[in-house]
Each structure stands twice: as C-alpha cells, then as structure tokens.
Amino acid sequence: xxxxxxxxxPGGHGAFKLLGVSPFRSRDPLGMVxxxxxxxGDIFHYRLLHFxxxxxxxxxxxEQVLVTQNRKFEKGRALQAxxxxxxxxxxxxxxxxxxxxxxxxxxxxxxxxxxxxxRTMVASTxxxxxxxxxxxxxxxxREMMSLxxxxxxxxxxxxxxxxxxxxxxxxxxxxxxxxxxxxRILAMVRKxxxxxxxxxxxxxxxxxxxxxxxxxxRRAALSKGAASGAQDLLGMLLAAQDEDxxxxxxxxxxxxxxxxLLAGHETTAIALSWAWYLLSQNPEAERKLHAELxxxxxxxxxxxxxxxxxxxxxxxxxxxxxxxxPAYIILRLAVEDCEIGGYKIPRGSSVGTSSxxxxxxxxxxxxxxxxxxxxxTDDFQRALPRFAYFPFGGGxxxxxxxxxxxxxxxxxxxxxxQRYSLALVPGHVVETSPSITLRPRYGLRMTLHRR
Numbered sequence: 001x002x003x004x005x006x007x008x009x010p011g012g013h014g015a016f017k018l019l020g021v022s023p024f025r026s027r028d029p030l031g032m033v034x035x036x037x038x039x040x041g042d043i044f045h046y047r048l049l050h051f052x053x054x055x056x057x058x059x060x061x062x063e064q065v066l067v068t069q070n071r072k073f074e075k076g077r078a079l080q081a082x083x084x085x086x087x088x089x090x091x092x093x094x095x096x097x098x099x100x101x102x103x104x105x106x107x108x109x110x111x112x113x114x115x116x117x118x119r120t121m122v123a124s125t126x127x128x129x130x131x132x133x134x135x136x137x138x139x140x141x142r143e144m145m146s147l148x149x150x151x152x153x154x155x156x157x158x159x160x161x162x163x164x165x166x167x168x169x170x171x172x173x174x175x176x177x178x179x180x181x182x183x184r185i186l187a188m189v190r191k192x193x194x195x196x197x198x199x200x201x202x203x204x205x206x207x208x209x210x211x212x213x214x215x216x217x218r219r220a221a222l223s224k225g226a227a228s229g230a231q232d233l234l235g236m237l238l239a240a241q242d243e244d245x246x247x248x249x250x251x252x253x254x255x256x257x258x259x260x261l262l263a264g265h266e267t268t269a270i271a272l273s274w275a276w277y278l279l280s281q282n283p284e285a286e287r288k289l290h291a292e293l294x295x296x297x298x299x300x301x302x303x304x305x306x307x308x309x310x311x312x313x314x315x316x317x318x319x320x321x322x323x324x325x326p327a328y329i330i331l332r333l334a335v336e337d338c339e340i341g342g343y344k345i346p347r348g349s350s351v352g353t354s355s356x357x358x359x360x361x362x363x364x365x366x367x368x369x370x371x372x373x374x375x376x377t378d379d380f381q382r383a384l385p386r387f388a389y390f391p392f393g394g395g396x397x398x399x400x401x402x403x404x405x406x407x408x409x410x411x412x413x414x415x416x417x418q419r420y421s422l423a424l425v426p427g428h429v430v431e432t433s434p435s436i437t438l439r440p441r442y443g444l445r446m447t448l449h450r451r
Contacts, residue, residue, distance in 0.1 A: 021046050172261075274321075
C-alpha cells in the first residue's frame with residue numbers, strides 16, 4: 001500500500017512514544033477515548049506496540065464498519081479470549097458457520113415467539129420481590145444479575161432445571177470474575193493461570209456437564225414425541241432445521257446456549273442496574289415513571305399487552321442505555337484493506353467504535369450528559385441519524401436478542417418500580433468498570449422504599 005497516511009491521534013510521550021498508547025491502560029478508558037474523539041474528530045488512530053487501532057466516532061463511519069463494509073471485518077481479538085466458554089457461538093463465530101447458526105436461531109426470536117416469555121419474566125420478578133423488605137439495603141446490581149439469570153434459565157431450559165440453578169449461578173459468578181478483567185490481562189492468565197482462572201475452568205466444566213445433560217435429556221424426550229419442552233429456547237434450537245434438513249449438533253447447541261445464558265442475562269442486568277441508579281439521581285423522571293405505572297397498571301402486575309401504553313417506561317430504558325450502554329465498545333479486525341473517512345486501513349488493523357462516545361455527542365443529543373427520557377419522542381427518533389444510537393450493535397450482526405432484552409427490561413422495570421422506589425446509599429461510590437461489558441465497579445448499594 002506504500003506509505004500509509006494515518007488519521008490524527010495520540011502518540012504518547014517519552015518512553016511511551018516507543019511503546020504507544022491505549023485507553024485501556026488507563027483507569028478511566030471511557031474518559032480518555034471520549035477526550036480523544038473530541039480532540040481528533042470522527043476518526044483517530046493510536047498504536048500500542050505493533051497493534052494499530054482506528055477509532056470511528058460518527059454515525060456515518062460506524063455504519064461503514066457495521067453495514068456497508070462489514071464483510072471486510074471480523075470480531076476483534078478480545079472476544080477470542082472467551083472461546084473456551086462460548087465455543088463457536090453467535091458472538092464469536094464467523095463466515096458460513098455464523099450465517100448458518102444465525103439462520104437456524106432466528107425463528108426462536110421472532111416477536112410472536114418472545115412475547116410468550118413475558119409471563120415468565122414477570123413471574124420471576126414477582127418471586128424476587130417477595131423476598132424484598134421495606135427499608136432494607138441491597139446491592140441492586142447483584143439483585144438484577146440474579147433475577148435476569150433466573151429469567152434466562154427459565155426461558156432457555158424451562159423450570160425443570162430449578163434444582164441446578166444454584167450450580168449455574170455459582171459457575172457464572174466464577175466466570176464473570178475472570179471475564180470482567182481487561183482483555184490484555186486475559187491472555188496473560190491463560191498462560192499463567194491464577195486461582196481465579198482455575199476456578200473459571202472448573203466452572204466451564206461444570207456448565208458443560210449441566211448443559212450437555214439437559215441436551216441429552218431433551219433430545220431423548222423429543223425422540224419419544226414429547227412436545228412440552230419445545231416451547232423454550234432450547235427446544236427451538238434442538239428442533240431447528242436447515243434447508244437441507246440438518247440441525248445443530250450437541251456442541252453447537254451447547255455453544256449457543258451458553259452464549260445466550262451469559263451474554264443475555266448480564267447485559268440486561270447491567271441496563272437495569274444503571275436505570276435504577278439514574279432514576280435515583282433524577283426524582284422528576286422517577287415521578288413520571290411512577291405516574292405512568294399507576295395509571296396503566298393500577299397496582300396489578302404488568303404484562304406484554306401493557307407495553308404499548310408504557311411509553312415512558314420504554315424511554316427510561318432507552319435513555320439509560322444511551323448513557324450507559326452495556327456493550328459499550330465494538331472492536332473489529334480488518335481482514336482486508338479498506339478505506340474509511342479517506343484513510344486507508346491496512347489488513348490486520350483493529351477498528352473500534354464506542355456507543356458510549358457517540359451516544360454522548362452533543363451533535364446528536366442536546367445536553368448529552370443529562371438523563372432525559374423525554375427526549376425519545378417519535379419526531380426525535382425519526383430525525384436521529386442512523387447509528388447515532390446503537391446499544392445493540394447493528395448490521396447483519398445486530399444482537400439477535402435485542403427485542404427480547406427490551407421487553408424483559410421494560411417488564412422488570414415496571415414490576416419493580418410500581419412497588420418500590422430505590423435510593424442510592426449516601427456516600428456509595430459509583431464508577432464504571434469497563435471490561436467486555438460496562439458494570440458498576442463497586443455494585444450499587446440502594447435502600448428499598450415501599451411505595
């Protein structure tokens with residue numbers, strides 16, 4: 001390609017000029033990458049050792065990466081560190097394998113199908129609320145993780161696995177301790193395993209034992225003509241057939257099941273956690289939410305049929321995911337030379353974008369740092385540039401469970417908020433912990449106030 005003209009970007013100082021720079025070597029990577037975007041513009045470049053990263057910060061360039069030129073990119077290196085857990089599931093697979101799996105799984109996520117899970121979502125939430133008491137303090141992030149795991153397990157496998165849910169929860173807790181670490185550390189612990197890493201591997205083996213056992217039992221039941229399990233996601237995956245009549249192997253079902261179980265429950269829990277935090281800091285928004293829930297539900301549990309009338313509830317979720325997108329960064333690896341914004345991007349380079357950066361850009365969101373659910377009017381959304389808001393990614397690899405997650409978040413928010421107001425414990429430190437997802441670093445200690 002000859003001499004490469006790179007976009008402007010940070011070069012480092014002193015010894016770091018030779019080593020290069022990376023926002024993920026900082027305690028505040030989101031602040032750093034935001035500063036770089038505001039300083040250098042819609043595309044900037046940085047280097048760490050021999051790794052070159054091109055970061056895009058405008059809807060137009062995001063669309064080029066995710067849609068227009070998506071065939072020139074593959075998933076980045078960071079996700080590959082979790083291949084032991086996720087196998088060749090949708091989150092990691094590429095090419096024809098990904099296309100086949102996506103085609104087989106898509107029917108399980110049609111709107112009519114997922115609407116049937118609404119009762120399960122509300123029932124799980126009601127069960128959790130039965131253990132809450134007025135005036136007590138809980139880590140709401142931990143509560144949301146537990147609740148969405150219960151929902152994921154019930155919708156994936158049906159209620160018969162309640163007896164092993166504790167094993168699943170403990171295994172996932174060990175896995176999340178390791179997967180929460182920055183990608184640069186993951187590669188190191190794979191070579192020099194710590195106790196946490198050994199626990200991670202044991203947890204993966206435990207999940208394999210559980211999931212493969214359930215798959216064998218379900219296949220045996222289906223072969224005998226039992227249809228009772230066909231309505232959960234696992235049943236649909238086992239029944240899915242390609243055009244040639246072939247279905248998924250047990251290994252493929254296992255990989256997709258664990259991908260849905262891990263990625264699905266965690267991202268929704270994170271979105272809900274940040275929504276509770278933002279509502280606790282914005283009493284007027286909380287008042288409007290409560291008023292809508294009182295008017296529409298009048299004290300009864302919410303249902304899927306109520307969602308069209310819970311417009312403000314949906315806006316709260318959208319605004320929370322604008323400010324705190326759970327999957328806050330997208331990284332791709334260029335598998336061939338390409339061009340974005342007039343700059344040549346060589347094969348082997350990484351290309352990144354962050355919904356955190358773009359969704360806090362004043363060009364698209366007036367008063368971008370404020371929590372304003374009111375902004376999400378129909379007119380505002382029609383005028384918003386495509387890919388100015390992309391909490392679920394976009395293009396062919398848009399999150400397959402986006403509608404499922406939005407329905408779940410709205411139903412859980414409605415079921416909890418009509419009964420409780422949550423107040424952040426005074427003095428509790430709230431910080432983001434950017435790893436693969438955007439968790440609250442120290443959890444969210446909140447006091448429950450019965451309405």
